[in-house]
Amino acid sequence: MFYREAGDFKTSYRDDNQTFPIRLDRAGYWIVLFVAFCVIPFFVNDYWVNSIFAPFFIYAIAALGLNILTGYAGQVSLGTGGFMAVGAYSVYKLMVAFPDINIVFHVLIAGGITAAVGVAFGLPSLRIKGFYLAVATLAAQFFLVWLFNKVAWFYNYSASGQINAPERSVLGVVVTGPNTEAWAKYMICLVFLVVLAWVARNLTRGMTGRKWMGIRDMDIAAEIIGVNPLMAKMSAFAVSSFFVGVAGALFFAVYLGAAEAGESFGITKSFLVLFMIIIGGLGSIFGSFAGAAFMVLMPVILKNLLVGTMGWPTEIAAELEFIIVGGLIVIFLILEPHGLAQLWRLTKEKLRLWPFPH
Amino acid sequence: MPEQLLFAMEVTLNGLMAGVLYALVALGFVLIFKASGIFNFAQGMLVVFAAMTLVGVQTGQIPFAHLINTIFGTKIHHFGWTVPTILAIIVAGAAMVFVAWIIEKYILQHLIGQPDIILFMATIGMWYFMHGFAPLMWGSEVMKLDVGLAQGINETIDTTTYNWFGYGFFIDNLDIVAAIVAALLVTALVLFSQYTKQGRALRAVADDHSAALSVGISLRFIWVLVWSIAGFVALVAGIMWGSKSGVQISLAEVALKALPVLMLGGFTSIPGAIIGGLIIGVGEQLFEFAIGPLVGGATQAWFAYVLALVFLIFRPQGLFGEKIIERV
Numbered sequence: 049m050f051y052r053e054a055g056d057f058k059t060s061y062r063d064d065n066q067t068f069p070i071r072l073d074r075a076g077y078w079i080v081l082f083v084a085f086c087v088i089p090f091f092v093n094d095y096w097v098n099s100i101f102a103p104f105f106i107y108a109i110a111a112l113g114l115n116i117l118t119g120y121a122g123q124v125s126l127g128t129g130g131f132m133a134v135g136a137y138s139v140y141k142l143m144v145a146f147p148d149i150n151i152v153f154h155v156l157i158a159g160g161i162t163a164a165v166g167v168a169f170g171l172p173s174l175r176i177k178g179f180y181l182a183v184a185t186l187a188a189q190f191f192l193v194w195l196f197n198k199v200a201w202f203y204n205y206s207a208s209g210q211i212n213a214p215e216r217s218v219l220g221v222v223v224t225g226p227n228t229e230a231w232a233k234y235m236i237c238l239v240f241l242v243v244l245a246w247v248a249r250n251l252t253r254g255m256t257g258r259k260w261m262g263i264r265d266m267d268i269a270a271e272i273i274g275v276n277p278l279m280a281k282m283s284a285f286a287v288s289s290f291f292v293g294v295a296g297a298l299f300f301a302v303y304l305g306a307a308e309a310g311e312s313f314g315i316t317k318s319f320l321v322l323f324m325i326i327i328g329g330l331g332s333i334f335g336s337f338a339g340a341a342f343m344v345l346m347p348v349i350l351k352n353l354l355v356g357t358m359g360w361p362t363e364i365a366a367e368l369e370f371i372i373v374g375g376l377i378v379i380f381l382i383l384e385p386h387g388l389a390q391l392w393r394l395t396k397e398k399l400r401l402w403p404f405p406h
Numbered sequence: 407m408p409e410q411l412l413f414a415m416e417v418t419l420n421g422l423m424a425g426v427l428y429a430l431v432a433l434g435f436v437l438i439f440k441a442s443g444i445f446n447f448a449q450g451m452l453v454v455f456a457a458m459t460l461v462g463v464q465t466g467q468i469p470f471a472h473l474i475n476t477i478f479g480t481k482i483h484h485f486g487w488t489v490p491t492i493l494a495i496i497v498a499g500a501a502m503v504f505v506a507w508i509i510e511k512y513i514l515q516h517l518i519g520q521p522d523i524i525l526f527m528a529t530i531g532m533w534y535f536m537h538g539f540a541p542l543m544w545g546s547e548v549m550k551l552d553v554g555l556a557q558g559i560n561e562t563i564d565t566t567t568y569n570w571f572g573y574g575f576f577i578d579n580l581d582i583v584a585a586i587v588a589a590l591l592v593t594a595l596v597l598f599s600q601y602t603k604q605g606r607a608l609r610a611v612a613d614d615h616s617a618a619l620s621v622g623i624s625l626r627f628i629w630v631l632v633w634s635i636a637g638f639v640a641l642v643a644g645i646m647w648g649s650k651s652g653v654q655i656s657l658a659e660v661a662l663k664a665l666p667v668l669m670l671g672g673f674t675s676i677p678g679a680i681i682g683g684l685i686i687g688v689g690e691q692l693f694e695f696a697i698g699p700l701v702g703g704a705t706q707a708w709f710a711y712v713l714a715l716v717f718l719i720f721r722p723q724g725l726f727g728e729k730i731i732e733r734v
Contacts (some may be wrong), residue, residue, distance in 0.1 A: 122522060176718050179445045179526045183665045184718060187711035198702035268732055315659065319530065326527055360476050363546060370538025377531030381524055382516040 051399045067249060084238060089231040097230040104344045105237035106295050111324040111336035112248045113291025118322070119331035120252055121284035122264025123173050124183055127188035129317030133309050134162040134192060135296025137202050140211045143224075143301065144204060151216040151223060155240070155297045162293020163286040165192075170285030174278060177267075189315055196309035210308045212303045224301045233302050240298060244291060249333050251287065260284050261331070290320075296298045323373060327380055329389025338388040346372070357376050410575070416472045416575045417695045419690050423581030425687020426588045427650075430643035431664035432671070432679035433592070434636040440612040441632040444514070444525045447530040450661025452502070452637055455540045457644030457653040459501045461549040464494035469543045491553045495641070502637030503630075510630045533658070541560045541655055551648030555583050584646040591642055592680065595635070604631060612674075666714035672727025683727065 056071045058064045068074045092101065109129060117123050139158035139311055143151065169188040173181050196202050202213045215225030222228050223236045251257055259280040262270035271277050299309045307313070320343060328339020347369050354365040398405075433452055438446045447479070462469065466485040475481060510533065517525055560577045567575040599605035610618040611628045619625060647657055667686050671678025690709040698705045722728055 124526070172715055172719050174582040177521060177722075180669060180718060180722065182526065183669055183711075184715045186662070186665065187708060187715040190708035190711050194704065194707045198704065242718050315662075319534065320531070322527075323534075361472075364473060364476055364542065367538040367546070370534055372538075374531045374533070374535025374538065376515055377534065378528050381520075381531065382513070383529045385520070385524060385596065 051396070051402075052255040053400070055104050065253075065377075067253075068180070071382050081242070084242075089234055092230050092234050094230045097234050098303075099348055100344060102237050104341055105234075105241045106299045107305055107321065107324060107344060108337050108340040109241055109244055109296035109298070110292050110321045111328065111340045112245060112296065112333065113288045114321050115325045115330065115332070115336045116248060116252065116260070117284050117288035117289065119325055119329075119335070120231075120257060120264060121260040121281065121288075122267075123281065123284060124179065124322075125172070125185045125288075126315070126318045126322065127169060127181050127185035128292055128321045129313040129315055130189040130192035131162050131166055131292040132195050132296030132299060132317060133313035134165050134289075135159060135293030135302030136307055136313065137196050137211065137309070138162065138293070139297035139301050140213070141202070141204075143214055143216060147216070150218060150354045151301065152218060154216075155294055155301070158297040159294040162296065163290040166285045166289025166292070167282055170282060170289075174283070186315075187317055193313060196313075208308075210306050211300065212306045213304075216301075224305070226305065236302055237298055240294060244294065245333060245337075248291070248336075252333065256280075256283060264331075293323070323377055325387075326377055327387055329387030330385075330390035332387070334392060335387050335389030338392065342388065343373070412571055412573045414692065414695060416577075416690045419575060419577060420581070421688035421691030422684055423577070423585060424691065425684040426581070426585045427643065427646055427683075428664050428667045428686055429680045429683025430584070430588050430639065430646060431661045432667040432683055433588075433595075433676065434639040434643070435664060435668050436676055436679045437595075437632055437636050437639065439668075442514070442629055443615075444521060444529065445522065445634070445673070447529040447665075448536060449636065449640060450658040450664065451533045451536040451540070452505070452640040453644045453647065453661050454653065454655060454658045455505070455536055455644075456498055456502055456637065456641035457551060457648040458540050458544045458549060460494055460498040460553075460641065460644065461551050461648070461653055462544040463497045464489050464491060464553075467544060472545055473542060493650065495553070495645075498641055499638055502641055503584070503634040504593055506633030506637050507625070507630050509633055510626065514629060515626070537655060537658070546655065549648075549653040550655050551645065553645055553649065555580055555645075555649050567677055578650075580646070582686075587642060587646065588680075591639065592676065595676070604628075608626070608632060663710050666710040669714040669724055670717055672724030674728055675695060675724075675726035678724060678726035686713065689713055 051070070051072050053070050058068075058069070063069075066074075068077055088101075110132065114125060114128055117125050135158045138161040139154050140150075142154040142157060146154070163190075169185065172184050176184050188254055197209065203209055206212075214222045215227060217223060218236065221232045223232050252260070259270070259275045260283075261274045262273070263277060263280045263284075267277055270280070275293075296313070300312070306311060323335060324339035324343045326339070327342055328337070329335025350369055350372070351362070351365050354360040354368070355362050380387060413731045414590070431449060434449045434452065435446055438444055438449070458543065461467075466489060468474070468482050468485060471628045472482045476557070490662075511529060513532070514525075517528055560579045560582060563575055563577045599609055607628055608631065610621070610623055611625065615625065643661075644653070647653075647661070651657070663686065664683075667682040668679060669682075670685060671680070671682025690706045690713075692694075693709050694703070694705050
């Protein structure tokens with residue numbers, strides 16, 4: 049009744065092609081942004097930021113990155129954890145080496161370094177396709193984690209082999225290190241997420257994104273109509289790794305504070321992010337958010353319910369989590385291969401006709 | 407003979423033996439891939455699940471004991487009996503057939519006609535599911551698997567090589583048993599697929615799904631059959647791995663190394679799986695022996711993957727794979 053496009057006239061091509069063509073969607077988008085920027089920061093405490101908001105924002109960035117590569121360009125990658133480690137270790141080296149430069153630049157440069165590494169490991173994608181490539185990206189995962197564990201230069205020869213984020217601030221507000229306020233953590237992750245999501249949305253609906261989708265749907269056919277597969281695949285790997293690198297940098301510097309490659313960026317991370325985009329929806333920006341939210345919230349809820357309320361051991365809760373996630377993956381692939389994003393789309397279609405479907 | 411060369415020979419032999427274990431896991435992958443075109447990521451988890459079930463049955467553990475205790479406040483853990491090894495193996499084999507049937511009925515049936523990559527991701531989902539299910543059923547401690555296989559250093563080889571070179575090679579008896587079992591298994595599989603009716607049907611399906619359907623072969627039956635065989639191979643691999651290093655969930659991650667083995671050997675070739683396994687096994691041991699100390703060791707974690715990656719750039723279909731032909 050309220051959600052409809054009647055009366056919302058488009059008078060230019062620009063209007064017609066905007067991201068949210070329906071007025072209510074636009075309003076909703078601005079309201080969400082307003083609440084996220086101007087309301088929540090005043091109410092968040094450590095628990096909410098550390099267990100929900102910070103991981104959600106950071107995983108959403110990683111999921112956006114992987115979705116660009118897998119959902120839009122069709123190259124399955126199981127190396128996300130390794131690339132996140134590249135982001136984390138490069139931001140650490142940069143933070144220690146250049147303490148005077150603003151950490152925002154460090155994070156962006158770390159993303160750039162990850163992009164370069166991603167392109168290097170993406171080169172074989174020109175010859176290898178499908179699940180051959182998925183297995184090949186495992187090489188990146190295992191090699192990078194091993195590298196950061198074994199080469200002491202990366203963790204500055206610290207005795208524990210861990211990296212610890214030194215204290216750095218943005219505009220006078222401390223954002224890394226143990227003295228960070230909850231809202232500062234929240235804000236820096238949110239700003240990165242919003243900017244990167246905006247970039248992702250506009251990249252994927254422009255010429256670059258169309259080339260990626262052409263490659264995904266059939267690379268030989270795309271090549272015949274004039275898409276350069278080298279450029280398309282490499283740009284997908286570069287952009288995707290940039291996102292994942294930024295996510296890894298934030299994950300270490302802002303969220304964890306201390307990290308160890310094998311533990312924080314192991315193969316389970318790669319699976320986790322892959323599952324986010326499968327459950328959320330391949331090839332959808334909204335899906336990356338939905339999937340990240342789901343995969344962050346589900347364990348928290350499960351843990352609160354089973355361990356907190358019913359007093360079960362954490363071990364069983366963790367095992368049930370594996371079962372539920374694995375089961376959901378299979379169920380989603382069978383019933384709704386396009387994920388939560390498609391469910392959301394269907395709901396909106398229904399809503400537009402509600403309550404008079406005929 | 408120079409000492410370094412002797413060491414290298416010993417490392418090579420041990421690498422060959424480790425390669426046999428990779429090849430055993432890879433064999434399960436190849437069988438499923440040939441028959442159904444499914445790239446079964448969960449094979450490593452099947453290995454762990456099979457081994458856990460075997461130990462659980464053998465020692466008389468109560469399945470889901472931990473969960474039952476939590477819900478009902480009981481304190482059960484064992485039935486209080488032990489099952490003879492041979493019987494336990496049969497029960498575990500039956501369990502694997504049951505798993506195959508479940509997978510076929512509730513997952514694969516519903517995914518027919520989907521793109522390969524969707525099926526691949528579904529098997530990753532299965533991997534995750536079993537990652538939780540196996541420890542929930544049998545507990546998460548490291549389990550000791552003992553089916554009475556010979557273990558420890560092989561004295562004959564030790565003394566013979568000592569007499570020859572003045573240096574005794576350390577070869578584990580278990581590795582020799584594994585090599586023999588693997589050879590028997592491959593022979594049995596080849597005989598099965600060449601000389602039995604079901605085996606011929608299996609090869610027909612692997613060749614062409616629709617042609618096989620049109621001559622009256624039941625795809626569903628073949629799929630259950632091939633997943634059962636893969637489950638049985640997983641059980642054998644599980645017995646070998648488990649006897650060597652104990653049964654625990656992290657074994658599945660080691661079993662992931664069967665993937666580069668496959669890429670090296672080609673997804674559709676049984677000899678490829680064996681030879682790929684041997685190459686990876688020897689390669690990673692020799693690399694660790696020669697280069698490892700220079701770069702900090704533990705190169706086994708990635709060597710197999712990087713080798714397969716480099717190899718694939720030059721030959722995308724693997725050593726023995728069928729040539730990939732793409733058409734628009």
